Amino acid sequence: MSQPLSHLMAAAGLPPMLPGGIVPETLSVSALTADSRAVRPGTLFAALPGTHVDGRTFIAAAVQAGACAVLAPPGTPWPQGVAPCPLVECENPRRALALMAAALAGPQPAYLAAITGTNGKTSTADFIRQLWALQGFSASAIGTLGLTGANPTGITLPPLTTPDPVTLANTLATLERAGVHHVALEASSHGLEQGRLDGLHLSAAGFSNLTRDHLDYHGTLDAYRQAKLHLLSDILPPGGLAAANADMDSPTLDAIRRIAKTRNLRLRLVGEQGDTLRLLEHRALPHGQELRLSCTGHIQTLTLGLPGRFQADNALLATALAAQNDADLPALLALLPQLQGVRGRMERAVVLPNGASAYVDYAHTPDALARLLASLRPHALGKLVVVFGAGGDRDRGKRPLMGQEAAVGADIAIITDDNPRTENAAAIRAAVRTGAPQALEIADRRSAIAEALSLLGPGDVLVVAGKGHEQGQIVGDTVLPFDDASVLRALTGAEGITNNGAVASAHAQPTARKAAGPA
Ligand SMILES: CC(=O)N[C@H]1[C@@H](OP(=O)(O)OP(=O)(O)OC[C@H]2O[C@@H](n3ccc(=O)[nH]c3=O)[C@H](O)[C@@H]2O)O[C@H](CO)[C@@H](O)[C@@H]1O[C@H](C)C(=O)N[C@@H](C)C(=O)N[C@H](CCC(=O)O)C(=O)O
Ligand SMILES: Nc1ncnc2c1ncn2[C@@H]1O[C@H](COP(=O)(O)OP(=O)(O)OP(=O)(O)O)[C@@H](O)[C@H]1O
Numbered sequence: 005m006s007q008p009l010s011h012l013m014a015a016a017g018l019p020p021m022l023p024g025g026i027v028p029e030t031l032s033v034s035a036l037t038a039d040s041r042a043v044r045p046g047t048l049f050a051a052l053p054g055t056h057v058d059g060r061t062f063i064a065a066a067v068q069a070g071a072c073a074v075l076a077p078p079g080t081p082w083p084q085g086v087a088p089c090p091l092v093e094c095e096n097p098r099r100a101l102a103l104m105a106a107a108l109a110g111p112q113p114a115y116l117a118a119i120t121g122t123n124g125k126t127s128t129a130d131f132i133r134q135l136w137a138l139q140g141f142s143a144s145a146i147g148t149l150g151l152t153g154a155n156p157t158g159i160t161l162p163p164l165t166t167p168d169p170v171t172l173a174n175t176l177a178t179l180e181r182a183g184v185h186h187v188a189l190e191a192s193s194h195g196l197e198q199g200r201l202d203g204l205h206l207s208a209a210g211f212s213n214l215t216r217d218h219l220d221y222h223g224t225l226d227a228y229r230q231a232k233l234h235l236l237s238d239i240l241p242p243g244g245l246a247a248a249n250a251d252m253d254s255p256t257l258d259a260i261r262r263i264a265k266t267r268n269l270r271l272r273l274v275g276e277q278g279d280t281l282r283l284l285e286h287r288a289l290p291h292g293q294e295l296r297l298s299c300t301g302h303i304q305t306l307t308l309g310l311p312g313r314f315q316a317d318n319a320l321l322a323t324a325l326a327a328q329n330d331a332d333l334p335a336l337l338a339l340l341p342q343l344q345g346v347r348g349r350m351e352r353a354v355v356l357p358n359g360a361s362a363y364v365d366y367a368h369t370p371d372a373l374a375r376l377l378a379s380l381r382p383h384a385l386g387k388l389v390v391v392f393g394a395g396g397d398r399d400r401g402k403r404p405l406m407g408q409e410a411a412v413g414a415d416i417a418i419i420t421d422d423n424p425r426t427e428n429a430a431a432i433r434a435a436v437r438t439g440a441p442q443a444l445e446i447a448d449r450r451s452a453i454a455e456a457l458s459l460l461g462p463g464d465v466l467v468v469a470g471k472g473h474e475q476g477q478i479v480g481d482t483v484l485p486f487d488d489a490s491v492l493r494a495l496t497g498a499e500g501i502t503n504n505g506a507v508a509s510a511h512a513q514p515t516a517r518k519a520a521g522p523a
């Protein structure tokens with residue numbers, strides 16, 4: 005459906021004025037894009053300066069392809085020799101694009117919950133989705149795993165944790181039209197910084213934790229924190245429901261409390277220091293954990309069929325975000341024992357004939373690795389072995405810290421490759437090794453996993469960390485097929501246990517493909 009440009013500009017808070025006068029009502033926009041290659045006649049092209057190239061250099065190509073208007077930052081020069089076309093200049097074109105995209109796409113699901121934080125977004129979003137589904141709602145989640153849960157129209161999403169604003173708005177409107185009124189989604193710090201979520205009409209927003217990651221992009225921890233806080237300080241409307249883990253670092257928690265007070269948000273805190281859901285006791289069980297907690301003052305005990313203390317944190321945060329009213333909390337807590345594990349998150353992939361277990365997990369930050377190993381320790385009657393690496397073209401400062409956490413938390417650490425991308429893989433491993441000088445180093449990931457398996461005795465535990473659900477090893481701009489769980493199954497000849505309790509066998513790998521997008 006098309007809309008007059010003036011309506012879209014109003015949705016973005018812009019007056020209907022162009023340098024040449026008022027925007028004609030007859031100027032209609034049928035689509036929006038920030039990529040000149042996707043422009044068709046009737047499309048508004050957002051010319052955005054980016055991290056790799058300046059989108060303004062593609063204005064000529066966009067106009068040539070039929071762009072009916074261009075959105076750009078102030079002072080954008082019109083390319084010489086290019087036919088004139090309405091140019092909408094504004095201070096924050098990324099935000100304007102997101103607001104226009106929301107207006108053009110149409111209504112969003114009535115109950116939309118977004119979750120940010122360094123770790124736990126995918127898990128929490130999926131738990132929210134599961135809780136809603138268990139309540140009988142048609143519910144989806146959008147994030148690192150793509151679109152999961154209800155997907156009546158078979159949407160596939162690009163491999164980003166938070167999709168670009170146009171894809172996001174179109175996806176949400178399609179879901180709403182198809183009867184999916186409950187959607188949980190991940191808000192990455194990149195997505196927040198780039199305004200990808202600025203057009204969302206949120207009912208609830210959560211913050212799991214803040215520890216080191218992505219300083220390559222944000223520069224400082226403070227800038228990283230500010231990007232994430234944008235979800236609560238600007239996107240969640242006043243009076244909305246906010247939830248956070250109260251055990252996180254105090255600068256972030258203090259900021260969340262301040263924002264909640266200023267903006268009159270309904271803040272629910274969960275965890276050991278929580279108020280709405282306070283975790284009083286936690287006991288690891290062989291394949292899960294027992295939680296004793298206080299829910300708005302009432303004490304109760306429940307069993308979660310998922311191991312790992314961090315999974316309890318995510319489950320409680322999900323409960324706080326899924327319940328519209330405090331009165332709904334007890335019913336949602338009663339559903340927690342039915343939660344299924346999330347693919348690649350502390351997933352017990354195989355059990356060896358000698359009783360040793362091998363897990364796959366997505367820990368790719370120092371804090372995640374520390375918590376993962378601490379969570380697995382009670383399950384290791386013998387040794388705890390970790391195979392891990394650090395990604396290329398990502399925060400270099402986290403590499404030695406990941407090494408340190410592996411050295412401290414595991415009995416044996418094996419450093420291997422994890423998506424070297426365009427960097428020298430040996431140099432990445434060397435940087436990790438500075439934090440773990442005693443670690444073994446085996447570049448080839450399959451060989452590293454095979455070596456780790458050979459070290460396992462009865463009761464030992466192995467975790468292969470960093471890739472989780474990923475299906476490839478990114479080397480240069482090529483994705484070589486690789487799935488940690490399948491490799492574990494193939495090397496042991498074992499049938500695996502999926503996180504859903506079903507039996508999975510090793511399966512054939514697809515062929516290599518091109519990596520998506522720049523680094
Ligand atoms: C660093 C980063 O986040 N980049 C994202 C950003 O790109 P950009 O604006 O910087 O792109 P650019 O390549 O410099 O190009 C500038 C502009 O020129 C346009 N262009 C470019 C070429 C052309 O021929 N025509 C054209 O119009 C581009 O579409 C873009 O609008 O906006 C693009 C559109 O939304 C994203 O695809 C792109 O994600 C890249 C692929 C990426 O790898 N992003 C990762 C780092 C990311 O966002 N990750 C987070 C997860 C983090 C986590 O949770 O751990 C995520 O949310 O997935
Ligand atoms: N609440 C948590 N606190 C600390 N670590 C966690 C927490 N939840 C998950 N983790 C660790 O982080 C890993 C990734 O979890 P998850 O995919 O849920 O996070 P994410 O925030 O979505 O990550 P990404 O930024 O890649 O999208 C898990 O496999 C686990 O090792």
Ligand SMILES: N[C@H](CCC[C@H](N)C(=O)O)C(=O)O
Nearest residue numbers: 368394395398422423470471
């Ligand atoms: N969302 C994270 C995923 C990292 C996964 C890990 N396998 C790596 O490549 O570092 C990122 O893009 O930084």
Ligand SMILES: [Mg+2]
Nearest residue numbers: 125126148165
């Ligand atoms: Mg994620």
